[in-house]
Each structure stands twice: as C-alpha cells, then as structure tokens.
Amino acid sequence: xxxxxxxxxxxxxxxxxxxxxxxxxxxxxxxxxxxxxxxxxxxxxxxxxxxxxxxxxxxxxxxxxxxxxxxxxxxxxxxxxxxxxxxxxxxxxxxxxxxxxxxxxxxxxxxxxxxxxxxxxxxxxxxxxxxxxxxxxxxxxxxxxxxxxxxxxxxxxx
Amino acid sequence: xxxxxxxxxxxxxxxxxxxxxxxxxxxxxxxxxxxxxxxxxxxxxxxxxxxxxxxxxxxxxxxxxxxxxxxxxxxxxxxxxxxxxxxxxxxxxxxxxxxxxxxxxxxxxxxxxxxxxxxxxxxxxxxxxxxxxxxxxxxxxxxxxxxxxxxxxxxxxxxxxxxxxxxxxxxxxxxxxxxxxxxxxxxxxxxxxxxxxxxxxxxxxxxxxxxxxxxxxx
Numbered sequence: 001x002x003x004x005x006x007x008x009x010x011x012x013x014x015x016x017x018x019x020x021x022x023x024x025x026x027x028x029x030x031x032x033x034x035x036x037x038x039x040x041x042x043x044x045x046x047x048x049x050x051x052x053x054x055x056x057x058x059x060x061x062x063x064x065x066x067x068x069x070x071x072x073x074x075x076x077x078x079x080x081x082x083x084x085x086x087x088x089x090x091x092x093x094x095x096x097x098x099x100x101x102x103x104x105x106x107x108x109x110x111x112x113x114x115x116x117x118x119x120x121x122x123x124x125x126x127x128x129x130x131x132x133x134x135x136x137x138x139x140x141x142x143x144x145x146x147x148x149x150x151x152x153x154x155x156x157x158x
Numbered sequence: 159x160x161x162x163x164x165x166x167x168x169x170x171x172x173x174x175x176x177x178x179x180x181x182x183x184x185x186x187x188x189x190x191x192x193x194x195x196x197x198x199x200x201x202x203x204x205x206x207x208x209x210x211x212x213x214x215x216x217x218x219x220x221x222x223x224x225x226x227x228x229x230x231x232x233x234x235x236x237x238x239x240x241x242x243x244x245x246x247x248x249x250x251x252x253x254x255x256x257x258x259x260x261x262x263x264x265x266x267x268x269x270x271x272x273x274x275x276x277x278x279x280x281x282x283x284x285x286x287x288x289x290x291x292x293x294x295x296x297x298x299x300x301x302x303x304x305x306x307x308x309x310x311x312x313x314x315x316x317x318x319x320x321x322x323x324x325x326x327x328x329x330x331x332x333x334x335x336x337x338x339x340x341x342x343x344x345x346x347x348x349x350x351x352x353x354x355x356x357x358x359x360x361x362x363x364x365x366x367x368x369x370x371x372x373x374x375x376x
C-alpha cells in the first residue's frame with residue numbers, strides 16, 4: 001500500500017474504524033515510514049485539540065417550553081380548521097347517505113311498479129281463462145273442479 | 159441548616175442541579191442503548207406525554223450539544239432542538255424499529271442541522287464576534303475558566319469553517335462517539351463516504367489548529 005493510501009486510512013485507524021488486517025498493515029508500515037508516522041502524530045494532536053470544546057447545558061425549562069409549543073400548535077390546528085375544510089370532510093359521508101337514501105327510494109318505486117304489473121297480468125289471465133272456457137265469471141265453475149279450486153284460492157275460500 | 163421557609167427555593171435549586179447532573183451523566187449513554195427506547199417511542203406514537211418527556215430528558219443534552227457544534231451558535235440551539243423534538247412527537251408513528259431509536263433521532267438532528275445551514279447561510283465568525291460571544295448568557299454554557307473558553311471558541315471557529323457535511327460527520331464521531339456505520343445511517347451515505355468526510359475534516363483542521371498550537375494560541 002502506498003503512503004498516500006496509508007495516510008487516508010490514518011484517521012480511521014485512530015478512530016478504531018479499520019479492520020484487523022488493515023491495522024496490522026498500517027502498524028507495519030509505520031515502523032518504516034517516518035512521514036506517515038509524523039502524520040499520525042499530527043492527527044493525534046488534532047484529536048487532542050478537539051477535546052478543548054465547550055458544551056451547552058439544557059435550560060431546566062426546556063421541556064416546559066417544548067410542551068407549551070406543542071400545545072400551542074394543537075390549539076392553533078383546532079381553531080384553524082376552516083369552513084371549507086369541514087365541508088370537504090362532511091361531503092363524502094353526506095354523499096354516501098344520499099346515495100343510500102336514493103337507492104332505497106328507487107328500489108321502493110321499482111317494487112311498486114313490478115307489483116302493479118304482476119297484478120294486472122293475473123287479472124288479464126283470469127279474463128282469458130274465462131273467455132276460453134266460456135263461463136261468464138270464475139264463480140260459474142262447477143264445485144270441486146280445478147277452476148273452482150283456483151277461484152277459491154283467489155278469493156281466499158276454503 | 160436551612161429554615162423551613164427557604165426549603166422550596168433549595169428544592170428547586172437542588173432539582174436543577176440534579177437535572178443538570180442527570181443530563182451530564184447521560185450525555186454519552188447512547189453506547190448502551192436501552193431496550194425501553196423502542197417501548198417509549200411506541201407509547202409516544204399513542205400520544206403518551208410522559209413517555210415523550212422521558213425520551214426528551216434522556217436525549218436532550220446530547221441533542222443540544224450536537225446542534226450547538228453543528229450550527230455554531232448559542233442563540234438558535236433551543237429553537238432547533240424544539241423543532242427536532244416536535245418532529246419526534248408528530249412522526250413517532252412512522253418509527254418502524256428497523257434501526258435504533260437514537261439513529262432515527264439523529265437522522266432528524268442531521269437533517270435539521272443541514273437545513274439550518276442552508277437557511278441561514280452561516281457567516282464566518284470574526285474576531286469581534288468572538289469577543290461579543292464572551293458576553294453570551296453564561297447560564298447556557300457549562301462553566302469553564304476563561305482561558306479554556308477562549309481556546310474552545312477557536313476550536314469551534316475552526317469547526318465552523320469546515321464544509322457542513324464534514325463538520326457534522328466529525329461532530330458525530332468525535333463528540334458523540336458514533337461509529338462510522340452509525341453516522342452513515344444517520345447521514346444517508348456509505349461508510350466509505352463517512353471515512354472520507356472525516357479524513358478531509360481532520361486534514362483541514364490539522365492545518366489550522368496545529369499552526370495556532372505552534373503559535374501558543376491554543
């Protein structure tokens with residue numbers, strides 16, 4: 001490995017971020033290379049200088065202020081929901097309800113129409129039967145006959 | 159001995175000291191990540207404010223100092239820290255547990271620090287400004303002697319002059335004790351990129367700081 005590559009690895013070497021194989025190779029190289037050895041020393045000195053760094057303390061009221069800010073955001077969000085937003089939110093449920101109601105109404109009317117059509121059809125077929133059998137009304141069927149039984153079913157007799 | 163009437167004042171002072179000591183002892187606690195972090199963030203996702211407070215208390219000191227060293231001024235540290243923890247509160251539901259909580263948190267910290275820089279177009283700090291900074295509210299700074307503070311300002315100035323990604327990678331490695339792999343996750347880059355960022359940062363600092371050291375300024 002050339003010195004330039006070793007030099008690029010020295011920072012990671014000092015941080016303990018090189019592999020065991022790299023560590024052995026670098027250590028071996030440092031024994032014989034004065035320039036890389038000097039570079040390592042300088043990098044160590046930089047690390048030492050970086051230790052001189054001030055630190056900030058957290059204000060004892062930080063959490064209180066943080067919670068207050070979150071609470072303020074919440075209350076703003078509640079107040080800030082505009083009328084249009086509420087309308088948008090209500091639109092979908094309202095549309096769904098209207099759809100269900102209209103479906104119910106349409107279904108009911110359709111049912112009525114079908115019922116009426118069927119009743120008329122039955123009355124027509126009754127008239128046709130009477131005409132074919134040449135009886136004035138269904139009441140004129142002889143007792144015990146199929147026509148009499150059918151008539152009985154229609155009028156709800158026994 | 160304290161009289162009965164002065165007790166509440168003493169209690170408050172003691173609480174403040176205890177809080178401060180708690181923060182100091184926990185500043186490097188990320189190396190032994192507690193299992194409870196995952197449980198706490200799950201509770202936060204459900205809107206549990208006590209769990210949120212526990213997480214904030216645990217990480218606030220480390221977050222404050224990472225921000226401070228990354229953005230380079232006192233004034234905006236608390237504001238940026240608030241924005242970060244507010245994001246944690248709102249985005250807790252999106253934490254899936256694929257990484258450690260602290261890695262997820264620091265990803266937010268890194269993004270905020272990068273955004274801060276691009277928003278505020280960090281100025282280079284002049285010597286006059288360094289003097290002015292001596293007058294910053296000392297309640298915010300951990301007490302050190304004047305000489306050490308002066309040296310620290312010079313180091314911080316040198317850090318401020320680094321390109322932001324180099325600086326943040328170095329801060330996370332040098333002051334937060336993060337591994338290159340963790341930093342790579344936090345910054346969304348490869349491990350070799352982190353190695354390169356830190357190498358270049360140290361090379362720049364070497365030129366500046368060793369010259370000052372040779373002149374006896376630090």
